């Protein structure tokens with residue numbers, strides 16, 4: 001999830017408004033702010049309280065401006081008050097409706113007007129929407145802060161090591177590091193995590209990245225080194241790439257974004273190569289051009305999309321090097337169409353790159369035509385399992401796509417990041433995740 005939309009309040013203003021010089025002439029003396037505070041009670045609400053006095057006349061209007069500090073927009077709310085020399089008013093922001101993830105820093109200021117029309121604007125202040133239901137420990141390295149509350153210092157060591165190792169792999173792949181801080185909130189269970197996500201989130205979501213806020217939330221059981229090494233680097237890669245390519249007009253195609261994120265993970269899952277080679281032999285690989293749009297909703301095709309994305313990005317890194325991969329990312333950020341970006345940076349069209357990469361995989365096998373089956377089977381036909389029957393192994397592999405894949409909960413987990421939320425409606429994935437969740441993840 002990359003953008004958090006907030007529609008219902010009245011106005012959206014540029015954050016420059018926050019930085020505007022306070023007060024119009026004369027008003028600074030006419031209105032005095034006694035107190036302006038904000039109190040966060042995650043996940044329910046943030047309460048903004050204001051007390052102000054007018055030297056002469058009455059205060060007749062109060063407007064609250066607030067917004068996530070990292071986002072470039074503010075929301076304005078006209079807060080009701082009873083006009084008078086001294087006013088006390090309050091705005092309660094229901095953060096279960098207007099969701100902000102844990103750790104979001106919000107900036108706010110008030111604009112007050114008296115009966116003469118003079119206005120005063122309070123200096124900007126900040127409130128952190130901290131999840132105070134847990135007592136968090138934290139560690140910071142290289143612009144990443146991990147927060148956790150179970151497992152003591154050993155847990156923190158696992159988490160921060162996963163983060164820095166991930167950043168190393170990302171830097172080696174694309175020559176970029178975090179330019180802005182990222183906060184990673186690690187809940188100890190899916191149940192705890194669910195209480196921190198938006199109320200209408202599907203209940204199998206194992207983690208979420210908010211690249212525009214620099215926040216990652218996820219569930220990792222204390223001491224689960226493998227999951228820490230998967231989830232944290234994957235989501236950090238999305239953050240590094242989002243910061244590198246921050247531009248309202250463009251961005252990298254999903255195959256590039258997800259491929260880099262998969263590459264950043266500590267361990268390469270076996271299912272990636274198995275799935276790729278099988279698809280190559282069966283002539284089922286998805287054209288690279290198609291992976292520049294949203295990934296398919298079908299579970300099997302979605303997994304293949306991730307596998308191909310990782311493989312192509314790793315091919316780019318190995319063949320062309322981190323400088324070219326970084327140049328590609330910057331071309332995508334400048335809204336250069338994918339084909340043109342590849343042509344400019346690599347001298348290849350999408351189809352040429354696709355063909356080059358496919359040549360690293362097994363060739364497509366010729367379809368075997370099954371031997372005609374006799375009309376009446378011999379008496380011993382089913383005495384033994386058939387061996388070497390032509391045609392078996394060709395065509396659809398069947399099954400759910402997860403069956404027979406070692407470590408398939410990891411497969412489901414690998415999909416649980418921003419881009420794949422598009423797949424929320426996919427029944428198979430939902431069932432797969434539920435099954436994984438009941439296995440103790």
Ligand SMILES: [Zn+2]
Nearest residue numbers: 258261417418
């Ligand atoms: Zn991802």
